[in-house]
Amino acid sequence: MFTFIDKILDKATMYRVTLYTLVFILSGAVFLASFGVLHLNPFSLIFSAAFLLFFCSLTNDIFAKVFEVPANDESVYITALILTALITPPSSATDWRYYVLSFWAAVWAMASKFMFAIKKRHIFNPAAFAVALVSLTLGLSATWWIGTPTMLPFVMIGGFLLVRKIGRFDLAGSFLITALVFIIVPAIVSGGNPLSVISRALGNSPLFFFAFIMLTEPLTTPPTKKLRVAYGTAVGFLFVPWVHIGQIYSTPELALLLGNLGSYFVSTKDNLLLKLKKIEVIAADTAEFVFDSPQKLRYKAGQYMEWMLPHENPDNRGIRRYLTISSSPTEDEIRIGIKFCDNGSTFKKKMLSMEPGDAIIASHLVGDFVLPLDTKQKLAFIAGGIGITPFRSMIKYATDAGEKRDIVLLYANKKEENVSYRNIFNEAAAKFGLRTTYLFSDKGENIDKNSIEKNIPDYRERTFYVAGPMAMVITLEKTLKEMGLKDSQIKKDFFPGF
Ligand SMILES: Cc1cc2nc3c(=O)[nH]c(=O)nc-3n(C[C@H](O)[C@H](O)[C@H](O)COP(=O)(O)OP(=O)(O)OC[C@H]3O[C@@H](n4cnc5c(N)ncnc54)[C@H](O)[C@@H]3O)c2cc1C
Structure with a gap:
């Protein structure tokens, strides 16, 4: 089933999958509200989405013109729909509190992308910035209504697919483990009923929506796996409601903004x-x-x-x-x-x-799909089609730097004429003994258990680097594990979008 889902995910860009995920979650909310399972008016929820989409788009267009920066509609829709999930829809046609809060949030979400950007790169998650600023300037808070037990199945399914698409389980996982430990353990130690503490932590909180949809925004997350895990852990701790600095108690939006700031400092500013x-x-x-x-x-x-x-x-x-x-x-x-x-x-x-x-x-x-520091580590590079690009870079580096690495490359293409960088691999063969096998699917040759056993007989001793279309990478990871390789021996680079 996952192969089928991965093939679909592979076709869409990351922004597109995020947008679909939000539409799926909010449609779920409208569905549940229509049957009275979720205590919201379904029409009011649809109105709220339209209101936020309109004002976010309008504000974004104005800022894009003033700052002479191209507008990216998809990311505007994503921010508007996240705000829809955080701000309770209007309770009546004259719910002025809603109009003021939503309008101001839409304006600041878009403004933050332009005004709090350094070298055209925004620092803060726009939706989190907006709700924090609205609370500071107007004293009106977003309710994060999405964090209700009935919404959990929609958030979990949509969020899981999104995190799978962008390959950020390290980030979401480190956040969830830290936040849950620091919420659940102290509550149980101070006498709370374990079952009700756990069910409250899991169901009555925007924890999963926050982890899957907001924390994972690529532009505000750190560049490498180690830093991402550190980031997830830090934001997970800051997310815990009892954490406070003086009189200022933690809220999800403050946790994310502080995390964004830290992420900015450890990321490249180029x-x-x-x-x-x-x-x-x-x-x-x-x-x-x-x-x-x-x-x-x-x-x-x-x-x-x-x-x-x-x-x-x-x-x-x-x-x-x-x-x-x-x-x-x-x-x-x-x-x-x-x-x-x-x-x-x-x-x-x-x-x-x-x-x-x-x-x-x-x-x-x-990216941390890079050569290991230890030049003696035996490596196996597996590329499908355009997935060859990181290997071109690493192999050229090893050649120029005079490194003597033990590397085997399996490079699969449809036909002979699809092969790129043959000259680079020949040069590396002459310089340090790179062994390359070209496979062509039109001749019935594929990268599978048989071709790995045949071309890399010492495969158990090697660290595998796999790059190419998402479905191929996931299938090969499974194959390599079935062949007895450990998680630590497999590094992956997805190339979604084809
Ligand atoms: C970490 C990482 C590294 C990557 N490195 C590379 C790299 O080095 N080289 C590289 O080429 N790619 C790389 N990619 C993939 C790249 O980001 C694109 O997703 C991919 O190239 C597809 O590009 P495209 O969307 O422009 O579609 P195209 O390549 O133009 O088309 C791909 C498929 O989508 C269809 N399609 C095109 N436009 C649309 C549309 N508007 N609506 C629906 N279907 C459409 C086409 O018919 C075709 O079937 C990388 C991705 C990641 C995540």
Whole structure:
């Protein structure tokens, strides 16, 4: 069943899955409210979503014009729907408290993205910022009504799929464990009934909505797994209601804002305007974009960035993509390898129409799909299609840095003409003995148990790095575990979106 779900998740961008998740959760709320299971008026809930969508879009358009920054509609809808889940809908047509609170929250959510942004990168989760600011300026608080037991199934299902899509179980998990331990243990120790303490902690709290939907916002989370776990743990502690500084008691929004601030300081602040030098066609469906970098970008081979390419009438996939830096830090230029499809997105069409000298914005350098520090560790790289880009970067780095690593590469493509970077792998074979096996599905060759056993007989001694489409990565992870490999021996990089 998960293979089927992963195939669907693979087709949509991360922003799209977040949007669908929110629509699913709020539709669930309307459904439950219609049957009186949730104590809200279903029409009032639909009205609240429309009200917040309208004012968020309007404010965002105004700010985008004033700041001359392209508007990203998808992220505006996401923020508006999160606010819908936090602010109780109007109890009547003249519920002025609702109108004031929602309007002010919509304005500040959008304003925060522009006004509290450094080098075009916002620091705070917009929805959390808005509800905190509304409470500070107007004394009106969001109720986080979404944290009711009846909503839990919708939040859990939608949230689980979203976290699976973006691969952030480390973050959500560390947050949930910390928050639950610090909420449940003290309550039980001070005499609370364990069952009711646990059920209250799980059901009567926005814990899961917060963990799955808000905490995981990529632009405000730290770049590596270790830092993400530290971030999840810190925000989990701050989330606990009895935590306070002086008279200021913790609220979910304050916990997230403090966490965002910490995340900002540990994340790279580089926001590069890169000028295109040339485009090279490197395989039947793949082109490499070579950019001059105005300043030396400090990155590790295998990391990726968020690339923004504003263009007229973008399609519903928007103007941003995660793309791996396929060059190595030992090279002067920055390179990205891109796969193109028929009927591709407007983003990719715009990329193909770029001329030398045209600019693209790259920001938010992240990723721990990087070479291990120990150069003696035996490695197996497995790439499906365009999943080869991080390996190009790591292999080129090992070659240039004169490292003698023991690496086996299995590289699967549909056909011979889809192979990229053969020259880089040949060079590495000559320099340090890289062993590459090319597999072609049109010849019935696939990466599976048999091909791994055949081409990597000492597979039990190796650490596997797997990169490619999400469904492929998840299937191979399962296969490798069935072959006796431990979790710690498998590193994954999803390339969703195809
Ligand atoms: C960590 C990470 C690293 C990545 N690194 C790379 C990389 O190095 N190189 C790379 O190429 N990709 C990489 N990706 C994937 C990349 O971010 C895109 O998701 C992917 O390239 C698809 O791009 P696209 O949305 O522009 O669609 P396209 O590649 O143009 O199309 C993909 C499929 O979607 C369909 N499609 C296109 N537009 C739409 C639309 N508007 N609505 C519905 N369907 C549509 C197409 O028909 C096609 O079937 C990476 C992703 C992640 C998360």
